[in-house]
Amino acid sequence: MYPANFHYTKEHEWVRVEGDVGVVGITDHAQNQLGDIVYVDLPKTGTRVEQGKTLGSVESVKAVSDIYSPVSGEVVEVNDTLATAPEKLNEDPHGEAWLVKIKLSAPGEIQQLLSAEDYQNYVAAEESKH
Helix, strand or coil, rough: CCCCCCCEECCEEEEEEEECEEEECHHHHHHHHHHHHHHHCCCCCCCCCCCCCEEEEEEEECCCCEEEECCCCEEEEECCCCHHHCHHHHHHHCCCCCCCCEEEEEEEHHHCCCCCCHHHHHHHHHHHCC
């Protein structure tokens, strides 16, 4: 369910590293919890972001949720498709509906993130609490 080549946060974001750039998105679990996504607020190209700090937000019919950056660096590309089609996040959160691409300023941060297996176990543990 969760791609093995991605790294995950406990706040339900993912990052896929391509050279010195991290492609960032929200997980299938996150979009499932949010319900129908109606708006996505993302930073502009050139914005500097820090690991664990707010990157933007996603608004669903239920609530507005912050998106936290899984890595530090500079936003080099934003997925403009989501401005007009935020529902793509519900349809393809691990593919077409990536959020931003970040030029990594501290590639070692990736090591602090969860593997697909660890993330799946974390989600399962969270769900068993409810």
